[in-house]
Amino acid sequence: MSQQERVLPLFPLERVVLFPGMSLPLRIFEERYKVMIGACQVTDQVFGVLLIRSGSEVGAPAIPERVGCTARMLRVDRLPDGRINILTIGERRFRLLGPARAVAEGYLVGDARLLTDHATPPVPTDLVKNVTAEFAKYEQARLAGRQQTPLRPELARDPMRLSYQVAASLHIHPRESQQLLELDQVAGRLQHELELLKRENRPAPKTIGPFSMN
Numbered sequence: 001m002s003q004q005e006r007v008l009p010l011f012p013l014e015r016v017v018l019f020p021g022m023s024l025p026l027r028i029f030e031e032r033y034k035v036m037i038g039a040c041q042v043t044d045q046v047f048g049v050l051l052i053r054s055g056s057e058v059g060a061p062a063i064p065e066r067v068g069c070t071a072r073m074l075r076v077d078r079l080p081d082g083r084i085n086i087l088t089i090g091e092r093r094f095r096l097l098g099p100a101r102a103v104a105e106g107y108l109v110g111d112a113r114l115l116t117d118h119a120t121p122p123v124p125t126d127l128v129k130n131v132t133a134e135f136a137k138y139e140q141a142r143l144a145g146r147q148q149t150p151l152r153p154e155l156a157r158d159p160m161r162l163s164y165q166v167a168a169s170l171h172i173h174p175r176e177s178q179q180l181l182e183l184d185q186v187a188g189r190l191q192h193e194l195e196l197l198k199r200e201n202r203p204a205p206k207t208i209g210p211f212s213m214n
Helices: 031-041 125-143 159-169 174-182 186-201
Strands: 005-013 023-028 046-054 067-078 084-096 108-114
Touching: 005 031, 005 067, 023 031, 031 046, 031 067, 031 084, 046 084, 046 174, 067 174, 125 159, 125 186, 159 174, 159 186, 174 186
Parallel strands: 005 046
Antiparallel strands: 005 108, 023 084, 046 067, 067 084, 084 108
16 A cells, blocks of 8 residues: 555544544444554554444444544543543545455454645635635524633634634534535635535524414
8 A cells, every 4th residue: 555545443423524623532332442442552543533324333333434534542531431531633534445344353444545635726815705704604603692602713724724624613414514524625625615604604584473373
């Protein structure tokens, strides 16, 4: 394999799409994943996170999507009851070169190629401004009414980092998040995010009523 290709241990999830720069805490209780985490600790602290296409997180190995994101372990806490809490952060997008396969210990591995975001065509300045403005509206509406507003990191000026920051913050269906992860062009990802933000920021339709029972 080339430097951009490697075998990755895989951690499929049902509702989470991991993006570069996004933190992801995980609670490990299945024996197969305890073994996987132990193996990662003695190598490079990295495994792959993928959205599940079919199957479930628990039980028989699920069938994951082909595009995911590598997760680097930042902290590993082993609990007295045998469970493991880990904190990870997303690093690089990757694509599986073939189907995932189960190893003897029960977890999945896959031959993966690390992906690079394309800056061609160049990202228009107006697109960055529009995404930033729509995201500010989105966050303001989502946090409205909260007594305590969580501190949010300042939006990145770099288009690629901005695209990941917005993607990781959108509360949308996991399949839509997966579509964003699979896009290789930064401009295309930002354009898709702008469309999603405009949709999410659109006022809810007014209801008709109340109705009389007569």
